[in-house]
Amino acid sequence: MILIVTGAGGFADYLSVDSRFAFPILPEIDTKIAGPLLCGGITVYSGLRSAGMTSGQEIGI
DSSP, rough: OOOOOOSGGGGGGGOOOOGGGGOOOTTTTTTTHHHHHHHHHHHHHHHHHHHTTOOOOOOOO
């Protein structure tokens, strides 16, 4: 898994990503609500992957 560690990242006007890891956000969802949800998701996911967690394990967050 590769994360952006150089460049403008989330503060960029445009970003090119692999389509397997991107999805559209519905127009009905305000970006003020969608942004923190995505950030929290990758924060937890990245930590779990770095710790070697896999599916089927019981983990408390």
